[in-house]
Every structure is written in structure tokens, then in C-alpha cells.
Amino acid sequence: MFTPNWSAYGYLIDSKGIFASLFVNLAENPEMLSMANFINTWGLTLVGLSLVLGLFTNIGYVGAICFLLLYYLSHPPLLFAEYILPAEGSYLWVDKNLILMVTMVVLLLFPTSKIIGFDRLIFRKNIVRSNKL
């Protein structure tokens, strides 16, 4: 959002693994690329806001899982796969994206936002309403 002319192009073009051609095609189609850039910029911002505020976190978790899955598939930590932006560790199959994805699933099942976060208010009202009925 704050970097002018930011583009996912370089990242996508550097994809490896069985889905690589899919991501490269995405990068090379200017319309698809601008869509991917838009979704990345605003999607990540919304997911971030949702998780920090604890607001509509179910949607936030699912969104985060989708993003992480795409990142994982485009840059899988395979044997002999080397990327232009190197990982800060030496990973095989399991990398940060995967761990974060699992964390998101856990949070989806145990929604902490209903204890701390705006969801506490929203979901309380819903419960109130359902009790009235």
C-alpha cells in the first residue's frame, strides 16, 4: 500500500514446484497480474485488520489460510528449490507459511476473538437475539 509501483510480478515469476507454471502465467498476463496485485494489497490489509481487531475473524482466518496456501504452493520449500529471496532458515516441506496455516486452523476452531476482540460484542448480541426468539 505504501510502496509505489509495488508488484507481485517478481515473486510470481520466481515460483517453483508443480504449480509454478500457473503462477508464472498469472504474472505474464497484465490484467491477471493487476488483479493479483490488488487482491494482495487490499486482501492482506483487510485480513490484518480483522485479526488485530478480532472483527469477523472467521472470514479473516479463512482469508489468511487462502493467502498462505497460495504462497506455500508458489514457493514450496522443496529440496533443491532456490528462490531469489532466500528464506531466513533452511526448510524442507515445512516452512513458516505452513505453520501459520495450521495456526489459523487452530484459531478458527478456538476463536479467541470472542473473548478479546470486537467479535465478543457482535456475537453476544446474536446470542441475545436468538434467546429472545
Added chain:
Amino acid sequence: MSEEKNDIQGNQDNTPTGRPTPENDKKVSQGRRDVLKAMATVPVLGAMAYGVYRKKKSETVNRDAAQMFRFRSDVAPYAATSSDAGIIRLGIIGFGIRGEQLMQAIGFATPQYVENLIIQNKANSNNTRYQDFMEQDDLRVEVTAVCDIFDTYADQAMDAGANIYREGINGKFGPRPKRYLHYKELLASPDVDAVIIASPDHWHGTMAMDALRAGKHVYLEKPMTWTVPETYALRTIAKNNPHLVFQLGHQNRQIEAYERARQIIEKGLLGKVTLIETGTNRNSPNGAWVYRIHEDANPKTIDWEQFEGDPDRVKEYMDYMTSAGLAKYVGPEPRDKFSLERFFRWRCWWDYSTGLSGDLLTHEYDAMNQILKLGIPSSASSSGGVYYFKDGRTVPDVLQTVFEFKDKDMTMLYSATLANQFNRSRKIMGHDATMEVGNTLTVTVDQRSDQYRQQIDQGIIKPGEPFYTYLPGQSVDAVSTATERYFAERGLLYSFIGGKRYNTTFLHIKEWLDCIRTGEEPSCGIDQAFEEAITAHMGTRAYLEGRTMYWDKDREKITRE
């Protein structure tokens, strides 16, 4: 659950006067607790917002500091050749490695070459060289004549010239260009308006002079000349025919970053420049001119007599070599003895070659001449030797040449080896900053700079770290992220940012063709070419004679003192 129930009851029990009841109390505190818990994470956002604010502020400061590195977007936009532009009929002299590349650059390739591109593209869809080649603009030229003294190359040149639809094997072809056995016959042809010369070095000057005399425009591969006397002669003929466009093949004239580098120098942003460091590192037999010997080549398929060279040129060469006591560098084989090695690997012998000076130093010098308007150096000293490729060559594979520009208070160092390919950047070193010049530009401010003292003291500029980076084709060039730089340096960015990536050789030949149509001067015309040739000859002579060579500016002569 029970708490919520209480709330509901609390609401119902609320008295009209609003007087607090124990239930009411409970509801308020419960509501407050809920809101507090709901908003507990909001301060995190606040902290993040503050962080973003700080970052934007520091970027603005950096951008202000970078204002002095701002330029108009003054690189001339690319203009395609108009579809009603008159056709220029080209003759091609020499279809070896470079001749083939030049023809490909203007859209004429052998069917075999196109076929290979198609196969590569099928095997790997990421390889878009085929699409790039097909989409390349039509320059409105026709290849009507070719000349090569090796039959196989001449056949291939005709195939390429006829391949006007850019097809693979079994495709549809246009009329085949005529093959001429001698370049003088090609020059005499009325079907040729302009010639592209890509012969071995010892033929460059002679062919260019004959072409200009025959009234043809000339695109000549670098270096301009093989001997010193022909350098003056060619300049005279070119000057006497101003209506004919002469372009020397330094395609690096088209690199966008060099134009920006020139502006940085012009604005004085590096301070007083005293030292330039350039070089060549290569590490392969091909890079050391050990080219493939074609299996069809033999005395029957090669016109050796024509290969030997123009008698006047050979006499100039021999006169200099014998008078300067350099007989050991001549030969070693007699000139009239057929040799496949000498035919295909001619760059390895002074009998045909201009060595590292003519082949690679000229590119480095021309780049710097373009950026710094160097002109001819006041002196040149060289050293080196045949240190790695001990295959009988007389031309050195390691060479250092130091040029002094006394009137500019500047030295240019050229340092080359053909047996190591470590990447050394070109550096222009000034009192205030150093600029590294490649496809990208990087300016690093000097710790001891006077010009930037204030900014260094304020912490706006961090000396020793790249302060300004220029990525060609990008609109925002003062502040760019490390990632962007990373991608650009690996050449991944250009095709995306420009929308289209252009081959510099294509642009250089296009400029020449445009000038033929408009009558304008090309970027590497006879004056720049003369400076290039004299500079290279000074370096070569300094090496051969083992002494410093000087340039007498007034008499325009290379001297020994």
C-alpha cells in the same frame, strides 16, 4: 448464558425513573467490561499507525534528499518505423557470428534458427524468445545482397534474407537475396542502398571506405579500423560524404542507463572525477575467441585469397610492424597459407585482429566516452601477455591499459582477463560519490564528500551505502526497495516495466536506418568512431612496443614522446 439472561431481565426491570438497581449496576459494569475486552487490541493498531507514520516521514526526508537526483523523463520514447516509410535495400557483408546476430536483430534469421526458437518455446513456455522475435517491429528493409567468402555462410545469409515471414523449416519464403562472391561486386550493385559490414577486423576500414565511395550508407562493426593510417583515410572519406550515414556498431549507445549516467556527470553530482575503472572478465574458450571450425570448411569452400586482406592495408600493417621492431608478433604462419584456425579464430592473431583493445576495450571506452565525453586520451600504457591460452596465438589474453586524460585530470583504467569471469562493475570515481554503471546505475556517496557534508552530518545520506539507484524504465527512481533492485539486477524487471524489452543491437541499427531516412546524425558517427579507433590503437601500440604512447592533439598523430 446465565449472564445474558440477567441482562434481559435487567432491561425488563428497569424503572421509568432510571434509578439504579443492583441489576442495573451489574449490567453497566458487564457492558463496560465487554467493550473494554472488545477494544483491547485497538492500541496495537495505534502503535502500528505510528510506525507507518514514522516510516513515511523518513521516506519523505530521503526523497527530499534525492531531489537533486531527479531528472525529467528525457529518454526519447521508442517510435516504431512508420508503415509507409520507404524500403531501404540492404547488402550484408560477412555472415559469421556477428553478421548472423545483426541480421537476427533486424528480423532476418535462418529457418533453422527460427525452428530452434519454436522448439525451445514448446519445451519451455517461459522461453519467449520466439514470441519476442515474431513481435519485433518491421524496420521496412529488404535484404537484396549478401557476400561471404565461405559458401556455407553465404547460403545461410541468403536463407535468412529470404525469410521475410520469420518462418521455420518448410515455411513460406520471399525472394532470395543475390550472393556476390566479392564484396566489391556487391558494392557496385544498384540494388543496394546501404550495407552492414561484419567482416574480420582487418577488412573493416577498407570495406567501409569502398562502400562510401560507392555511395552506400554504412553500418560498420567495431572497431572502426585495423591500421592507424586507414583511420584517417576513412574519416576523410566519411566527412567528404556527409549525405551518407555512417554508424559504428557500438550498440551500448542505446542503453538507457548510460544517458542517465551522463546527466548525473553533467550535473556534477559525483564531484570532480579523477579515476574510471573498467574491465572485461570472460572465462570460456568461446569468450577467448576459440570459435567452432565449421565441418564444411575447406580450401574449396573458402575464398582464402580474399580473406588475406587488402594489399594496401597489409602493407601498412607490415610497414609498422617491421619499422617498430615487432616482427615477432607477425604470423607466425605465412599470410598466403590456408588455415582453418586462422579463418575461424582470426581474433587470436595480430595479422587480422586488433586484440582485446579492438574487441572489448572499445566497448568500455565508448561507454565512458558517451557518458563523460572523454575524447582521445593524452597517453596510453599497456601490459599483459598470453598467460592462459597458450595455443599459438600472438594476441594477449590478459591486458591492462591505462589512459591518461591530462586536460581532464582523469585516468581511465582498463583491465581484462579471458580466464576468469568474476563480475567487476564499471566505476566512475569522483570526490563526492562513486557511480557504478551497468544496466542499472548505483551512486554511493563518499564519506569524505564536501558537496554532501551537510546531508551526511544530518544523517540523511549514509555514506558507503548505495544512495541512488536507477532502474531503467521505472517512473519512481529515487527510492526503490531492496527487492526491486534485486530483481532488476537479475534482469527480471525490464520486460515487465517497459511492457516490452528491446534488443540494443536492434535499436542501434534502427537509429542508423532512421538517420538514413531523416538525414540526422547517428549517435556513434564518424567523430565518435575516430576517437574510438585512435584510443584503441594507442592501447595496442603501447602493448606491442612496451612503452607509453602519446597523442599529439594539434598534429593529430600518435607519438612516442
